[in-house]
Amino acid sequence: MCRTAVHFFLLCCAATGVQAGEGKLLGTPGVTQLEGSGGGGIVPWATMAGYASRDETAISGFATRVNVDDYRLSVWGAAINLYDRVEVSFAHQNFYLKGAGSEIRQDIAGLKVRLSGDLVYTDWPQISAGIQHKMLADDTIADAVGAKDSNHGTDLYVVASKLHLGAIGGYNALWSLAGRATKANQLGLLGYGGDDKDSYSLNLEASVAVLLSRQWALGAEYRQKPDNLSFAEEQDWMDLFVAYLPNKHINATLAYADLGDIAGADHQTGVYLSITGYFW
């Protein structure tokens, strides 16, 4: 389905002579976050995935793996950027439970719209609003842990991001702050809403980064999480990352991730690795 959509899109672009996106400064689209939206590693940014300027379109694809003590999350997906205004994304998550040898699969369709501003050039931050619609492939585990809805859930977020040129001793610095309304338990992998709480939580998600050069960025992220299930506490997520952005075609991010307790398994920490490629 996704592949057909991409083909169709490529055909449209070829037919109308739309310009491929290379019109943004290196690194300014960021990378791809765990749910497929353009952002940092675990939180979305206000930037659109891909290098499209307001006259261009862009297509990108990504693959991410987070390997913590008792679990492994593998994600792949793609995003389309329309004129630096709209981002349409898709992500497929596969959450592997090392102990049980079983897996949970979830699809996420995302839409993000840039409301105002430009990450680099406006005094005010770039501001966007987005939606992530999440669909679990199988309801068994979500049901078992006490989720209220084990089929699908929808997250809504508003996010502001800003790059300050030369802000820290001449080095460029970036911050991003998002507010997300969500019912998703552990991204939605454990369903949406729970026996303890079935209403939306407002969670803050933040990234800060310093660009050591045009190609290297160093940063930290924090993501508040809801806590809806009585069977186990859900904790906030954090990471420390280094990103390598050699050109406008590819980038890679390596991080130390601290995902707290997950489904009763204590303090899950490990390595996060992600690659995004920009095809168009």
Place this chain on the structure above:
Amino acid sequence: MMTRNAPAIQAYNSLSILRVMLTGLIGIMLTACAHQPATPSLYDSLGQKTGIENIVSRLIYEIGDDPTIRPYFEDSDLDRFHEKLSEQICEVSGGPCTYSGDSMVDVHTRMNVNEADFNRLVDLLIAAMDHQKIPHPTQNRLLSILAPMRGDIIYR
């Protein structure tokens, strides 16, 4: 008892390290975000008058090499461009110069420079500064002064 508590302490420790790092980063950023006025040190870091002229010469070379940007300059007086842009950079970086060229709006009107081509020129300027061995932080300081001019230049 010990073994039960060890992971908790570890968790607590790495949590507080992350917190301290986050708070530190945000703190540094908040104090550094305020726009700094151009200081003579930027002019010095760029290599003063000669250094700036060399950067602009190299920029013109880069422009000549670039199929996207070159056409904009097809009918331009490059000597004048070199003189005026050098003067402008000298002035905004805190050097002893007074820009004598036309306003950014007047100069770039009817060129219809789009967003991508603006960033392309920024890339060429970065390439020119790289070539002249201008340190990364110095490059960013100059870019942060030029960036606010974008509104006067694009889509006119």
